[in-house]
Amino acid sequence: MSLNRLDELFHAARAMPASEWRDFLTRECRGDQHLSATLLAMLQTEGEAFSWFDEAEDSLRLFWEKALPETLGPYRVLRRLGSGGMGTVYLAEGFGRTLAVKCMRWEGAELLRRFLDERQSLSRLDHPGIARFLDGGRTPAGEPYLVMEYVEGEPLSAWQRSGRIVAERVKLFRAVAEAVEYAHGHQVVHGDLKPNNVLVTASGQPKLLDFGVAKLLDRQEAPGAEARSGPLTPAYAAPEQMAGEPISPLTDVYGLGALLFELLTERRPAGNEQLLPGEADAWLAGIVGRALRTDRAERYQSVSAMLQDLREWEAGRRTLPTA
Amino acid sequence: MRTAPENLTTLLAAFAQGDRSAAEEALPLVYEELRRIARRRRWQWGGQEAPHTTSLVHEVYLHLSAGHSEPWASRAHFFHFASVAMRNVLVDHAKHIQRVKRGGGLQRVELNEQARISEQRSVELLALDEALSTLGAQEPRLLQIVECRFFGGLTVEETAEALAISPASVKRGWDTARAWLFHHLRGGHSDESQSVG
16 A cells, blocks of 8 residues: 555645545546545545644643653652642652652752651651651752652541531541551651641541651741741641741640541631530530640640540540530 | 763664664663653643643753764754654553553542543544554655654654655645544544555
């Protein structure tokens, strides 16, 4: 088969009025019905073909974005999962597993130093309620990235909206608090507890994301405007964090209080707002209130202490009338 | 990539002589360079914008030839060569998306809009690649034109230069190839064993 001939005949026919194509092709193709049929179809759909290719070229350009930058160290980037205040998260694979790679927006020697310091302690965290920290490295542009277990689940913010009873909400919250308690036992503070950092898997297991990341980004050398544009979400950040002070386990106590507040009310706490009458019984409201104290000295002094009060409620010993 | 140009010079020369296997051999070198450049850009752009393929080819060429006082390879040939590399990169990526899908790696993830579009594009791209191979087996010149114009994003003039043919032939061939490929993709018969010439 000669497509040279195809090329010739196609262009010869194109120069003619459409009414003459059939006769021309019948004559030139000398009984080769396949060729004449192909040519006729090509001539008839030419315009369609060109616009199809225009679109194909556009989508090819978009496809490039995903096709080329596909590796980060030993990890192959599959697609972008999302972007947040602190960077972009990609779905990646490496060493036979699917992972989440978080590329941080900020760079600089200080961040890198902290990152290296922190890496060791993060990698020691091994708990079903914590998305595992697996590795870290730097992009070719020098930005640090973190590699974590990829968790399939719905954000707590979505989970809590689907008609859960109070006991169910408290149970899930307890699992979150236990994971934080475990991390504190390993000297790791979360520092950025909020509904979007908790994913609930299909089996109902909550998983905390981004453990220790807030501390990495807790840049004391850059307070003020720049710090506020960072990852902190005002509704969940402890007052001392908003003031630019270093984070501590008590920061997480506050964050847990905010999470519980929202789990019970489905609205974000504003300042050290108390639960409204009718939103929870007095015991639970008391737990939330004590975790959300502005003055650190008045808060629960540990997650364990908070958990103790929570277990009391779960055991049915503290079911007080609605506040 | 310091040592790459020496290697590439030899391989490109062979490629220019019509030895397509030389291109295969040298592809990893260009391939890595394409990735490196695109990756750097992606970080710069936060992944918001897709690089235009033409400028990508240019950038790869400029980078590889930097620091060589003598032209280490013909720019024209390099353009075709890089276009072939791009085709491979894209097809690889499309195959990868299909593998992941089949392998169930993303099975339980609810595919978002973006992922579905990617998946759809990968199917289209693989079909086009296959059709193009069929076309190329019969008419290598049309294949080359499609590689340069479509995958390499080269202009008519750049393609003409790269393939050492006239711009008019490029335009013509590009029209024929598109009409043929479109017809083929729409289920038009393309029985290779059947003589139609």
